[in-house]
Amino acid sequence: MTTDAIAQDSHDEHHDDSHEHGKMTGIKRWLYTTNHKDIGTLYLWFAFIMFLTGGAMAMVIRAELFQPGLQLVEPDFFNQLTTVHGLIMVFGAIMPAFTGFANWMIPMMIGAPDMALPRMNNWSFWILPFAFAILLSSFFMESGAPNFGWTFYAPLSTTYSNGSTAFFVFAVHIMGISSIMGAINIVVTIMNLRAPGMTYMKMPLFVWTFFITAYLLIAVMPVLAGVVTMLLTDTYFGTSFFDAAGGGDPVMFQHIFWFFGHPEVYIMILPAFGIVSTTIPAFSRKRLFGYSSMVYATSSIALLSFIVWAHHMFTTGMPLFGELFFMYCTMLIAVPTGVKVFNWVATMWRGSLSFETPMLFSIAFVILFTIGGFSGLMLAMTPVDFQYHDTYFVVAHFHYVLVTGSLFSIYAGAYYWLPKWTGHMYNDTLSKWHFWCSLISVNLLFFPMHFLGLAGMPRRIPDYALQFADFNKWVSIGGFAFGISQLIFLVVVIKCIRGGEKAPAKPWDGALGLEWTVASPAPYHTFSTPPAQKDIDNI
Amino acid sequence: MNKEEQNQAGINTSAKNNSKTVKKLLLVVVAMFGFGFALVPLYDVFCDITGLNGKTNDTAVAYTSTGIDKSRLVKVQFITRNAKGIPWKFEPVINEIEVHPGEMKLVSFYAKNNAAHDIIGQAVPSVSPGLAANYFHKIECFCFTQQPLKAAEEVEMTLQFYVDLELPADINTLTLSYTLYDITEKSS
Numbered sequence: 184m185t186t187d188a189i190a191q192d193s194h195d196e197h198h199d200d201s202h203e204h205g206k207m208t209g210i211k212r213w214l215y216t217t218n219h220k221d222i223g224t225l226y227l228w229f230a231f232i233m234f235l236t237g238g239a240m241a242m243v244i245r246a247e248l249f250q251p252g253l254q255l256v257e258p259d260f261f262n263q264l265t266t267v268h269g270l271i272m273v274f275g276a277i278m279p280a281f282t283g284f285a286n287w288m289i290p291m292m293i294g295a296p297d298m299a300l301p302r303m304n305n306w307s308f309w310i311l312p313f314a315f316a317i318l319l320s321s322f323f324m325e326s327g328a329p330n331f332g333w334t335f336y337a338p339l340s341t342t343y344s345n346g347s348t349a350f351f352v353f354a355v356h357i358m359g360i361s362s363i364m365g366a367i368n369i370v371v372t373i374m375n376l377r378a379p380g381m382t383y384m385k386m387p388l389f390v391w392t393f394f395i396t397a398y399l400l401i402a403v404m405p406v407l408a409g410v411v412t413m414l415l416t417d418t419y420f421g422t423s424f425f426d427a428a429g430g431g432d433p434v435m436f437q438h439i440f441w442f443f444g445h446p447e448v449y450i451m452i453l454p455a456f457g458i459v460s461t462t463i464p465a466f467s468r469k470r471l472f473g474y475s476s477m478v479y480a481t482s483s484i485a486l487l488s489f490i491v492w493a494h495h496m497f498t499t500g501m502p503l504f505g506e507l508f509f510m511y512c513t514m515l516i517a518v519p520t521g522v523k524v525f526n527w528v529a530t531m532w533r534g535s536l537s538f539e540t541p542m543l544f545s546i547a548f549v550i551l552f553t554i555g556g557f558s559g560l561m562l563a564m565t566p567v568d569f570q571y572h573d574t575y576f577v578v579a580h581f582h583y584v585l586v587t588g589s590l591f592s593i594y595a596g597a598y599y600w601l602p603k604w605t606g607h608m609y610n611d612t613l614s615k616w617h618f619w620c621s622l623i624s625v626n627l628l629f630f631p632m633h634f635l636g637l638a639g640m641p642r643r644i645p646d647y648a649l650q651f652a653d654f655n656k657w658v659s660i661g662g663f664a665f666g667i668s669q670l671i672f673l674v675v676v677i678k679c680i681r682g683g684e685k686a687p688a689k690p691w692d693g694a695l696g697l698e699w700t701v702a703s704p705a706p707y708h709t710f711s712t713p714p715a716q717k718d719i720d721n722i
Numbered sequence: 723m724n725k726e727e728q729n730q731a732g733i734n735t736s737a738k739n740n741s742k743t744v745k746k747l748l749l750v751v752v753a754m755f756g757f758g759f760a761l762v763p764l765y766d767v768f769c770d771i772t773g774l775n776g777k778t779n780d781t782a783v784a785y786t787s788t789g790i791d792k793s794r795l796v797k798v799q800f801i802t803r804n805a806k807g808i809p810w811k812f813e814p815v816i817n818e819i820e821v822h823p824g825e826m827k828l829v830s831f832y833a834k835n836n837a838a839h840d841i842i843g844q845a846v847p848s849v850s851p852g853l854a855a856n857y858f859h860k861i862e863c864f865c866f867t868q869q870p871l872k873a874a875e876e877v878e879m880t881l882q883f884y885v886d887l888e889l890p891a892d893i894n895t896l897t898l899s900y901t902l903y904d905i906t907e908k909s910s
């Protein structure tokens with residue numbers, strides 16, 4: 184038995200011998216793989232394909248909104264597009280991309296040979312394509328795809344459903360199971376497989392943020408599963424959880440949904456914090472400023488995220504006390520978030536900075552995510568939220584935090600670790616094009632949405648009043664440009680896999696972390712024997 | 723112990739640790755799934771105590787007021803709404819009434835089934851502002867029971883209520899809204 188067996192599931196009797204003979208070939212390698220690097224690659228590709236799918240929907244949405252009036256699509260189909268766009272981007276693109284990073288990097292960063300539960304890892308990836316096949320297949324059915332918004336408020340998704348609720352619910356169940364399995368795997372790996380000598384407070388911040396995120400997932404994904412189950416029984420089996428006629432309450436749907444929903448948005452941003460907390464020190468050639476305050480800030484953001492959910496519900500007629508409570512709690516989250524931004528800036532302060540593509544995306548992240556945080560603070564003020572709620576201002580807010588926040592961090596991380604993943608340097612010129620085109624177009628796309636929202640343009644509508652026409656034209660142009668720019672990334676990645684300048688084990692001179700102590704590309708099996716103590720002390 | 727053996731020892735303990743950790747985490751998953759459902763009764767209890775969601779009492783209460791506050795007049799407005807798919811005419815006979823806190827009042831609502839078949843209706847009340855719900859007491863209400871109406875049948879339904887003496891001073895108007903649902907299928 185080799186030391187690789189540490190990577191076997193705890194309960195298995197017979198041994199999968201793939202680890203002894205290296206990898207299988209062809210499609211089987213990917214179907215049966217239990218290797219964390221393979222699974223990480225699968226997650227990343229899946230996320231990118233979903234990103235392009237959801238992006239294609241966004242292109243149709245923006246084309247319809249290019250000018251007032253109805254020109255391309257029916258209103259009902261428009262609603263299906265906005266709904267599925269949101270679901271795909273949240274559950275299909277951002278979350279799986281982060282799980283991909285977790286799979287690839289966590290074992291290498293903590294000096295473990297693999298994830299703790301490699302077979303479950305295989306399952307948690309391979310059920311995902313089925314979830315999204317179910318979701319997308321509803322487009323081709325008589326009912327059409329879900330059209331009730333990614334937040335699927337009852338009674339839109341129950342009494343007024345177009346018949347897609349069952350498919351939607353099953354898809355969400357599968358996604359939820361996948362996320363829970365992935366999260367359990369991350370927690371178990373971090374708790375049990377850290378190299379000897381790597382204490383919790385020595386773990387890279389990247390690992391910390393995924394650790395905390397995994398706990399959030401374990402806590403709230405079951406609540407999501409519960410609420411969609413209630414939806415299912417309300418729609419098809421005559422229960423009345425959310426149906427006032429039978430004694431239920433539709434507002435309760437919103438409470439349960441947002442009890443999941445708000446921690447969910449932090450599930451999508453904490454890993455991003457982890458990535459830029461890795462890249463910024465590397466290209467500032469300094470250690471991360473305030474490591475332990477970062478750990479505490481991340482934990483307190485996670486804890487606070489459970490008591491702010493009703494800031495999505497200010498206009499549901501809560502009593503004054505409730506409005507104030509949720510307003511102050513929400514604003515409180517800005518404090519640890521501010522600590523983080525401060526620490527990133529302090530890390531760069533007087534560092535010897537260089538501006539490789541991962542750093543460019545990271546700096547853009549810090550600035551643009553902060554803009555998203557500020558619009559969040561505006562939305563957190565109950566009295567003004569009555570004006571902003573359900574307008575494009577909210578759309579602007581969450582796209583700043585999710586696109587220029589989460590997505591940009593994913594790009595930063597991808598460029599940072601591509602040399603480690605592929606063994607080649609990416610094409611620098613193309614990557615710079617990718618960055619600058621994305622940066623300019625993304626602001627053209629999302630910044631005017633603030634003004635549209637302030638002027639009163641409602642979200643989720645296929646047509647609008649004439650006075651919004653100019654801004655919408657610019658937004659659509661920005662949207663198309665952003666969409667096209669993302670294809671540059673695809674080209675960069677494919678070129679990088681196929682060839683390019685050979686990458687050394689550590690292509691970034693300021694980089695810290697155990698992953699840089701192994702060769703590039705990372706060998707199929709790493710850390711079969713734990714890393715040396717001095718390497719751990721070095722990070 | 724050489725390095726290989728050391729690792730071997732590590733493997734066995736870590737396998738045991740893994741399944742222990744997994745079991746604990748699965749427990750959390752199950753507990754949180756349960757918690758999602760527990761939110762339903764919790765929500766009801768919470769709203770019951772605080773009256774936050776405007777739900778009024780759903781069974782009759784006795785008149786227990788210790789007097790009538792003649793110094794104060796509260797306006798009570800009635801509005802009605804039909805949920806999707808119930809072809810009834812449903813409206814309050816009077817739209818608005820002024821009452822003294824503690825004073826008992828009787829008002830009625832008119833309903834007519836305009837469909838060509840029998841329908842069972844259920845009216846669901848809600849009070850706005852929500853905080854006033856606990857101070858609005860229904861002694862008798864058609865909303866406590868289901869209301870079957872044959873095709874073209876009409877009916878006048880009564881509501882008897884009083885407003886609590888303790889109604890907070892800043893509330894001068896109460897709006898009582900009824901939404902009428904078709905529950906023929908559910909009740910059969």
Ligand code: HEM
Pocket residue numbers: 334448449451452494495513514516517520555556557558559560562563564568571572573577580581584585588589
């Ligand atoms: C300083 C931090 C933040 C504050 C104060 C904040 C506040 C808010 C508020 C008050 C709303 C509700 C607006 C409304 O519907 O009227 C909102 C919506 C939203 N926020 Fe944030 N937010 C913050 C950070 C984030 C982050 C980091 C993310 C995700 C990465 C995020 C994602 C969202 C999303 C997706 C919505 C819209 C949900 C929907 O209705 O579809 N927010 N935010």
Ligand SMILES: [Cu+2]
Pocket residue numbers: 444445448491492494495
């Ligand atoms: Cu929120």
